[in-house]
Structure formats: structure tokens, C-alpha cells
Amino acid sequence: MIRRLLMASLGLAGVVLLAGAAVCLTSGCSTLGYYAQSVGGHMAIVRSAKPVSAWLADDQTPAALKERLALSQRIRDFAVSELKEPDNASYRRYADLHRPAAVWNVVAAPELSLTLQTWCFPVVGCVGYRGYFDKAEAEGFAAGLASDADGKDAGGANAMEVNVYPVPAYSTLGALPGDWLADPLLSTFINYPEGELARLIFHELAHQVAYAKDDTVFNESFAVTVERIGGARWLAERGSAQARDDYERFNARREDFRAITRRYRDALDALYTGPLTDEAKRAGKAELMAKLRADYTTLKAERWGGFSGYDGWFARANNAAFGVLAAYNQLVPEFERLFEREGRDFERFYAEVKRLAKLPKAERRAALSSP
Numbered sequence: 001m002i003r004r005l006l007m008a009s010l011g012l013a014g015v016v017l018l019a020g021a022a023v024c025l026t027s028g029c030s031t032l033g034y035y036a037q038s039v040g041g042h043m044a045i046v047r048s049a050k051p052v053s054a055w056l057a058d059d060q061t062p063a064a065l066k067e068r069l070a071l072s073q074r075i076r077d078f079a080v081s082e083l084k085e086p087d088n089a090s091y092r093r094y095a096d097l098h099r100p101a102a103v104w105n106v107v108a109a110p111e112l113s114l115t116l117q118t119w120c121f122p123v124v125g126c127v128g129y130r131g132y133f134d135k136a137e138a139e140g141f142a143a144g145l146a147s148d149a150d151g152k153d154a155g156g157a158n159a160m161e162v163n164v165y166p167v168p169a170y171s172t173l174g175a176l177p178g179d180w181l182a183d184p185l186l187s188t189f190i191n192y193p194e195g196e197l198a199r200l201i202f203h204e205l206a207h208q209v210a211y212a213k214d215d216t217v218f219n220e221s222f223a224v225t226v227e228r229i230g231g232a233r234w235l236a237e238r239g240s241a242q243a244r245d246d247y248e249r250f251n252a253r254r255e256d257f258r259a260i261t262r263r264y265r266d267a268l269d270a271l272y273t274g275p276l277t278d279e280a281k282r283a284g285k286a287e288l289m290a291k292l293r294a295d296y297t298t299l300k301a302e303r304w305g306g307f308s309g310y311d312g313w314f315a316r317a318n319n320a321a322f323g324v325l326a327a328y329n330q331l332v333p334e335f336e337r338l339f340e341r342e343g344r345d346f347e348r349f350y351a352e353v354k355r356l357a358k359l360p361k362a363e364r365r366a367a368l369s370s371p
Contacts, residue, residue, distance in 0.1 A: 034130070041103070041133025042172070049095035049184035068190050068197075069094055075198045078238060083230045084346040085205040089179035096187040101166030103131040104138035108145045108160040109319035112272045112281050114265065116323040117145075117160060125213035128327060131167065138164050163320040168192075169200055174208035195235050195247030202230035209350050212357035212364065221331035222353055228332070229339065256299060257310055258329070264292045265322045292317065334368045 052069050055061045061069075072091065079085040107129045108117040116128035132138035142162040168189040174182070189200055206226035212218045235244050271284045296314045300306060313321065335353075342348040356364045 037133060037137060038131070044133070045095055045097065045102070045186070046093075046181055046184065048097070049093040051093050052185070055094055065190070069185070071194065072185055072190065072197065072201065074238065075201050075234065078198075078234055079202055079205050079230065082233060082237075083202060083205075083226065084350065085202065085226075086174055086208045088174055088208075089182035090174055090205065090208070091183060091185050091201055092179075093182065093184040094186070094190070095184045098187070100188065101135070102169055102186055102188050103133050103167045104135045104164055105129045105131050105167050106138050106142045106145070106162065106164050107320040107324050108142070108162045109323045111159065111161060111319070112278060112285070114269055114272065114319050114323045114326065116320065116327070120214075125215075128216050128323065131170065135164075135166075161318040161320050163316060163318060163324065165321075165324070169204055171204045171207035173211055193246045193250060194239055194243035195231055196250065198234040198239075199227040199231035202234075203227035210353045210357045212361075215357075215361055215364070217327050217330050218357070218361075218364065218368075220328045222335055224328055225332050225335035225339065229336075253304055253307060253309070256303060257313075258325075260292070260295060260299060261322065261325055262329075264288060265326060268319070268322065289317065331368065338368065 052073055055069055056066055072094075076091050080087040109115060118126040118128050119130055120126040130138075130141065132141065142164050145160045145162045147159060169186060170183075172181070172183055176182070183204065189197065192200065203223045203226065206223040207219065209226075210219075210222060231247075235247055239247070267288055268285065271281055271288065274281075276284065293314055296310070300308065300310075338352060339349050342352055356367055359367065
């Protein structure tokens with residue numbers, strides 16, 4: 001469930017990784033191992049992918065999978081015809097990964113801040129996460145971040161709060177050459193409810209439309225805006241009554257989740273940026289986190305009928321987890337207003353987003369926030 005909520009992107013796996021590997025090979029980069037695992041992981045995925053048409057023609061393909069693949073292609077066609085997203089080979093192939101996630105992202109934040117640590121790569125700039133195709137490698141890197149600068153046990157004065165979460169899909173921005181390297185459909189999300197499958201495909205394709213270097217919040221908020229608008233349009237125009245009912249129930253829980261986490265994220269941010277001593281902030285933080293989990297228990301019992309799909313997130317909630325949520329939603333209202341100002345015309349909307357993406361970050365945010 002939380003995988004559907006985050007809709008995360010690895011951050012241009014192929015572009016970052018292939019370009020970065022070339023730089024490391026010529027400059028002696030110390031992170032060559034990271035680039036190598038990323039290139040290898042992405043290549044393993046595309047090697048295992050086959051055209052959807054081949055899966056549909058294969059008598060060995062289960063009927064349920066054929067139905068989902070056929071649905072995915074109707075959604076993919078809708079993305080082109082109605083949302084004006086790129087018409088290319090992305091999501092026209094399918095791969096069964098035989099694992100629960102495409103990648104695992106590692107995020108980190110200080111003890112008394114919601115600001116995510118960033119890592120910088122050639123071509124795409126700085127992002128607030130590192131993606132790993134192997135869960136154990138992700139957890140190993142996270143464990144290192146959770147130790148202080150002197151190599152002491154986790155929880156030292158300089159330790160970071162870390163979060164490792166599964167990612168069902170990622171985008172290479174459509175920047176890799178040839179159809180064979182295009183982003184495929186994956187077993188990690190092909191069985192999502194219809195509305196969520198549509199949103200995910202629309203989100204990932206949006207990353208191919210516009211990208212602002214060093215601005216994760218801009219990029220993810222834009223993609224979330226496209227997925228929300230596109231998902232609502234798909235369900236209204238093409239979705240079945242069952243799909244709309246399923247989505248209404250799922251989205252109601254998601255909106256509750258957003259509301260409770262936004263409330264506590266704002267409270268934590270006010271605490272961290274306030275005038276209290278660090279000792280007082282730690283005490284206030286402990287109190288807020290206890291209240292958060294108590295409120296979640298009440299929400300789950302009174303509104304969700306005991307639904308437990310978010311239990312893992314609340315059990316692991318920390319500054320890093322809150323930082324990720326902010327990155328995906330912070331600028332969505334601004335993008336939604338921009339879409340309205342552009343007459344709800346996707347081509348005009350995309351043109352303006354591309355223009356903003358080329359501006360310096362401060363100018364971009366000011367322009368996006370203007371009435």
C-alpha cells in the first residue's frame with residue numbers, strides 16, 4: 001500500500017548511472033561501485049523485458065496477466081491521446097522481476113530537521129535519495145548513515161535518521177537510446193488497482209516531459225500533479241464502475257494519511273526551527289511522535305475499519321520519512337493552479353513547465369507561486 005502512495009522515482013537510473021559511470025572511469029570517482037550496481041540493475045531489468053504483444057500472444061501467459069497488460073496499453077494510449085505525454089517505447093514492454101520492488105531508496109535527515117540529505121550526480125544534479133537494486137545494499141548504506149561521523153554506534157551526536165523504502169517504478173526520462181532501453185512495465189506494479197496503475201504510468205511519463213536539475217520537489221510535484229489530473233480523467237472517461245469504487249475507497253484512506261502526516265510534519269518543522277534548546281526540541285519531538293502514533297491508531301480503528309496497510313510507515317516514521325512526503329506534494333497546489341491558468345490544456349501546461357524548469361531555482365519557485 002505504501003508503495004502506491006510514494007510513487008517514487010529512482011531519479012533517472014539510466015541517465016544518472018550511465019553518465020556517472022563514464023565520469024568515474026575517467027576521474028577515479030570513489031562511488032564507482034554505486035554506479036556499477038545501478039547500471040547492472042537497470043540492464044538486468046531491460047534484458048528481462050519482452051514486448052507486451054509477445055506476452056499476449058504466449059499461451060503460457062496467465063489470463064489474469066494478459067488482462068492487466070491489455071489494460072496497461074489502453075492506459076498508455078490514453079496518456080498519449082488525452083494527456084499529450086510522450087509517444088515512445090516506454091511501458092510497451094513487460095518484465096517479471098520476481099521481487100517486491102524495482103529498487104529500494106535510501107533517504108536521510110538530521111535528528112532535528114526535516115531537510116533531506118542530498119547526493120549529486122553528473123547530468124541530473126542533486127537529489128534527496130540514493131536508489132539500490134539490491135535491498136541488502138540499500139540497508140547497508142543506510143546503516144552507515146545512521147552511525148555518527150566517528151564511526152560509533154547508531155544514535156551518536158552526528159547520526160542521521162534514515163529510511164529505506166521500496167520503489168515500484170522509476171524513470172530514465174526517456175533519455176536512453178533505442179526502444180530496448182525504454183522503461184518497461186514491471187511485475188512490481190502491474191496488479192495495482194486500475195486507478196493506481198493509471199496514475200503510476202502517468203506519473204513516470206511526466207518525468208519525460210520536464211526536468212529541473214537540482215530540484216526534486218519541483219520534479220516530483222509536477223509528476224504528482226499530472227498523475228492526479230490524468231488519473232481522475234481516466235477513471236471518469238474510461239474506468240469501470242468497480243474501478244471508480246475501488247479508487248474512492250483507496251483515495252479516501254490516502255487523503256486521511258496525507259492530512260495526519262501533514263499536520264505532524266508542520267508541527268515538527270515548527271519545533272525544529274523554533275527557539276528552544278536542542279534538549280527541549282528532543283523532548284518535544286518524542287511527544288509529537290507518540291501523539292502521531294496514537295492518532296493513527298484511532299484513525300485506523302474509527303475510519304478505516306482496522307485497515308493496516310500503513311502500519312509499516314508509522315512504525316518507521318522519522319524525519320527522513322517526513323522529508324520524502326514533503327518532496328512529493330509541496331508544490332502540487334501551485335502546479336494545479338498553473339494547469340488552470342493554461343486553460344486545462346496539457347500542451348500549454350507542459351510548455352510553461354519546461355520554461356520554468358530552465359530558470360534558476362529561486363526564479364522558478366517565484367514564478368510558479370505567482371498568482
